[in-house]
Amino acid sequence: MTVCIAEKPSVARDIARIIGATASHDGYMEGNGYQVTWTFGHLCTLKEPGDYTPAWKSWALTQLPMVPQRFGIKLIPDRGIEKQFAIIERLMQAADAIVNCGDAGQEGELIQRWVMQKAQAKCPVKRLWISSMTDEAIREGFANLKDQQDYQPLYLAGLSRAIGDWLLGMNATRLYTLKYGQNRQVLSIGRVQTPTLALIVNRQKEIENFKPEPYWVLATVYRDTTFTATKGKFTSKEEGEEAFATIEGKPFTVTKVEKKEGKEQPPQLYDLTSLQVDCNRKFGYSAEMTLNLIQSLYEKKFTTYPRVDTQYLSDDIYPKCPQTLNGLYQTKFGGIAPYAEFIKPIGGKPLKKTKRVFDTSKVTDHHAIIPTGIIPQNLSDAEQKVFDLVARRFIGVFLPDCKFSTTTVLGEVQGDAPADASVGSGSTAAIELKVTGKEILEPGWRIVREDVRSKKDESDEDKKEDDEERTLPTFVKGESGDHKPTLTEKWTTPPPYYNEASLLRAMETAGKFVEDETLRAAMKENGIGRPSSRAGIIETLFKRHYIKRDRKRLIATPTGIELIDLIREELLKSCELTGIWEKKLRDIEHQKYDATQFIEELKAQVAEIVNEVMSDSSNRRVTVLTDAELKKVKSKTKKIAEGQPCPLCGQGRIIKGKTAYGCSRWKEGCTYRAPFT
Secondary structure (H helix, E strand, C coil): CEEEEECCHHHHHHHHHHHCCCEEECCEEEECCEEEEECCCCCEEECCHHHHCHHHCCCCHHHCCCCCCCCCEEECCCHHHHHHHHHHHHHHHCCCEEEEECCCCHHHHHHHHHHHHHCCCCCCEEECCCCCCCHHHHHHHHHCCEEHHHHHHHHHHHHHHHHHHHHHHHHHHHHHHHHHCCCCCCCCCCCCHHHHHHHHHHHHHHHHCCCCCEEEEEEEEECCEEEEECCCCECCHHHHHHHHHHHCCCCEEEEEEEEEEEEECCCCCECHHHHHHHHHHHHCCCHHHHHHHHHHHHHCCCECCCCCCCCCECHHHHHHHHHHHHHHHHCCECCECCCHHHHHHHCCCCCCCCCCCECHHHCCCCCCECECCCCCCCCCHHHHHHHHHHHHHHHHCCCCCEEEEEEEEEEEEECCCCCCCCCCCCCCCEEEEEEEEEEEEECHHHHHCCCCCCHHHCCHHHHHHHHHCCCCCCCCCCCEECCEEEEEEEECCCCCCCCHHHHHHHHHCHHHHCCCHHHHHHCCCCCCCCHHHHHHHHHHHHHCCCEEEECCEEEECHHHHHHHHHCCCHHHHCHHHHHHHHHHHHHHHCCCCCHHHHHHHHHHHHHHHHHHHHCCCCCCCCCCCCHHHHHHHHHHHHHHHCCCECCCCCCCEEEECCCEEEECCHHHCCCCEEECC
16 A cells, blocks of 8 residues: 655545545545545654653753754644544555655655654655646656655755754753843744844834935926936035025037837746745735745645746746636636737747746746646635736747837036136036936737736835836927026935835845855845745734834834843854755755754854853843733734635634634635734
């Protein structure tokens, strides 16, 4: 009997249906020589400190650093998990072969390997590796099962990450809590969450310490069009007024009209981070909510594997794209086919193929997020919005480039000669002004771009783009006429607070904050954390009360600010630490670095951090929220969230669980959850 183990019941049911395991039993399905069972995500975890020795059960500075001689795993203490594991263990003990059907990624590999180790499975193991949950993909995957040993480096990278996070998180959290937390609040430290918090805190300090300075902008309105002085900003009012006086009452003359035609390529396909950024900008969805939504669409077979960090497709996907487009052509929402008109012009013709889309060398485990071609049905409003973004982005890459014309008009006003000009020189002071406009000649791929932002949610980039795309009246060189000059006082502004979209981008491009050139180059591929973990990190910062929301803005709390100020070890709160980790973990995955060496180096680093903090003789402490304040925050969340419609599936209601609020339809597969923050 071959035992197949998936990561959740809904996935197991799909696999069982395809391979003919149709008889239902408690905790598994059986048939056609297969038994298909499942986990609920993580069933196992690394052991707690107290599991290794009683001395580590109590928090004490004298017991740090805690470094187990050998790391072990244990079942997560939960009655449902224990029951399901007993079923898995019994099946695996009697199995002739096992197929690991976990999520095709580092985390999925780790989850299933730990379960197999805990169950002491002895039989051969194969790996199902697929990028979508369509029937075709599952059949193809089972026809081409891989040897589990091929994924050993992937497992070692995941194991190294878990052990590394344990060593740093367990030791640093106890260290800072005992040293600075007043024995009242746990001060959580982590190699990803702490640098992320530092980004928010540093930006907030930059804003608070910003000293605005005035400047003056000279402009004039000619033929209902605003021209701005090319000199730029005037740093003193007197200088601006002098320029204003120079052009006031004098005619404005167009000196140059320049038109340039250009092309704009379609945006690249979505990876997880770019999708999370767009969903936050357009719909206000949190990173975690977007991840839950696209994961749901994947499990319903409508989109491909979501936890990806590439925006490319491998070349073997190209022949399948007409079929995918055909599925989108037939898609209807509310009786309307939203994509048919976009696909008609390219239907029945060879599809455009460019290196910006199809490049096998840029794809590792999974390709960019695209529709599968299966016609979506019964989507919630939120799921439909996310699917729509993915669908439009996919269609767009096969449409022609957008053709546009950029018009630049220069004009000048001849003023009086400067006071210090030589007598009889005949020289005059001329002020040059400019306006630029962009006219769309052929929209090309832009026909699929649907702007759903409200004006109040527009970013500076959005507004700038709108301004640049204005169409100008027809101007002729040499024309002249009256105009209305203005001198406007403005003030320099601080950088904006982070919102989730800009924070995700900062985490993705964290290498720009790193001084070391080699490491900065390495971090171009990695950033802070993995695409799949960034949403969880942001939610953890809320849960720890290190940050809070102010509308869309992310604001650091006093606890968060003081924690970053307390940490003397710059590496612990800088992007460099996680960048170093991500590069080494990627190298472990590609067999260019030794996992044992990674762990040994980290042990030495943790010991150094402990010694440095222990030697701090100051009496510094972190401000902590009182029990009443914490209760107030939690009750506020409950009042808003509990009983409301689920934003993910739209059919369930938000109910209270043990550690978070979730959807009442969790048994039916809805993955929405909101932590107690």
